[in-house]
Amino acid sequence: MNRDGGRGNRDEGRGGRDDNGGREGRKSNVRSKYRTEYAGDHNFDYKDPASLTRFVGDAGKITPARISKLSLSQQKQVSSAVKKSRNLALLPSGTDAYDTSPRPELISPVPFEA
Structure with missing residues (x-):
């Protein structure tokens, strides 16, 4: 019986380590925390509603930083x-503007006609 309790060579297989400290063949789960397409000094302009619509969801809410992958200062900008763009009516405000669900058609133009 071996010193390790009959389990064979622990340096091989699932629980063992190789020359790289056990990291050989493993996939790295490191993801970038922030969006790389915007530099740190990028200014988001309220006069450009086309670029701001990327950060407004279907319900008209501003997407949070954990989803939009923006830093704290970029999310504040x-x-x-x-908010400025909504105030100047460059972006629609409220959920009715973003509502894309179809409305049911009326059966008759005058309801309860006898």
Whole structure:
């Protein structure tokens, strides 16, 4: 019986380590925290509603930073730019503007006609 309790060579197989400290063949789960297409000094302009619509969801809400992958300062810039743009009516405000669900048609133009 071996010293390790009959389990064979522990340096091989699932629980063992190789020359790289056990990292050989493993997939790295490191993801970038922030969006790389915007530099740190990028300014979000309230006069450009086309670029701001990327950060407004289907319900008309501003997407959170964990979903939009923006840093804290960029998220503050986006939220203030969206609010200014809504105030100037460059972006629609409220959920009715973003509602794309079809409305049911009326059966007759005059209801309860006898």
